[in-house]
Amino acid sequence: MPILDLSLERQSYSVKVCASLLFECALGIAAVTYTEIRDTLERTTSEWDEIILRLQSEAKHELDYCAKHNTWQALLRLIHGSNSTHIDEFLDYLSTITVEEFRFQVLPPLEGIQEKDLRLKAASGDRDAVAKLIEAVANHNFFSTYVPFFLNEDVEKLKKHLIFLMKSWYEAAITPRKSEWENILQRELTSKQDMQSRLSFEAFIEWAIGATYVPEPGERNVLLVPHISYRPWTIQANLSDTKVYYYPVSDESLFGMNDPFRPSASLVLLYRALGDENRLRILKILHEKDRTLQELTEILDLAKSTIHHHLTLLRSARLVISNGTTYVLKPTTLQHAYKQLEAYFECNV
Structure with missing residues (x-):
């Protein structure tokens, strides 16, 4: 046919x-x-x-x-x-x-x-x-x-x-x-x-x-x-x-299995990003609503270059994303932060 x-x-x-x-x-x-x-x-x-x-x-x-x-x-x-x-x-x-x-x-x-x-x-x-x-x-x-x-x-x-x-x-x-x-x-x-x-x-x-x-x-x-x-x-x-x-490259490829006490790079980066007063303030502001760089600068009364530096760290830790001209909080990363730490502590050594 x-x-x-x-x-x-x-x-x-x-x-x-x-x-x-x-x-x-x-x-x-x-x-x-x-x-x-x-x-x-x-x-x-x-x-x-x-x-x-x-x-x-x-x-x-x-x-x-x-x-x-x-x-x-x-x-x-x-x-x-x-x-x-x-x-x-x-x-x-x-x-x-x-x-x-x-x-x-x-x-x-x-x-x-x-x-x-x-x-x-x-x-x-x-x-x-x-x-x-x-x-x-x-x-x-x-x-x-x-x-x-x-x-x-x-x-x-x-x-x-x-x-x-x-x-x-x-x-x-x-x-x-x-x-x-x-x-x-x-x-x-x-x-x-x-x-x-x-x-x-x-x-x-x-x-x-x-x-x-x-x-x-x-x-x-x-x-x-x-x-x-x-x-x-x-x-x-x-x-x-x-x-x-x-x-x-993955942590497993980078370090092999020689150091079971070594935390993952993503875990270190996440808590490094959280360990700063101004970055925590930015996260709380973004928790209320999405903000532009200019709005964050005015609210925090800090130099635009300083805010941009903090946002770069927060983005690298996947706590914040850029949505065109605004910055947006990723709540799921925060919600999973303790779980990542808990998983690290409970990992078999």
């Missing part, structure tokens, strides 16, 4: 876990140059300072340049584009990549069927494409400055900057702990690959990154990249048809 097929093709997805010390290096650079979140990171200030002391003065200058222009984002995109697994291989790739390919790799993908064509034209210097791309990201908090910078800055200068920065940070931060971190990342890969076979696509991603995952239009692939340096934060980014989550 002839069949008239009116069904829609079902969207197929794939999820992959990929670990590399190259990503660890780039994310370490991202973390050390983002001073606003330094207090929320698990690595202490003294640990960061120790790494910086091992850098040459020229490398410190390149770190400042990176902080100003967020060139770490370009490093991450270039690592994906190169498919490199070793530092020498990646540095060779950076030194030989063409101007057009460099710009195409570092530019973020946009929504729309013709977005790849637009990026290709902009990367080759087409003025109309450049103008359209800059206009498309004009209202984006991050890319409104990032895209124009990478379209206008001299590419050879950028390549030299990234090569020197990547090589210097790798030697100072990665090499001293290379073997240890390789073992941690391998444990993480093994545990995630084992669980991937047991869960659905969405459930596995949510379990891995600790947040609700909702597929986006045109998104066919999800790449999970575990990291150590940026713990406890998860960073999300987009490649062409791929959503990337750089997520913190």
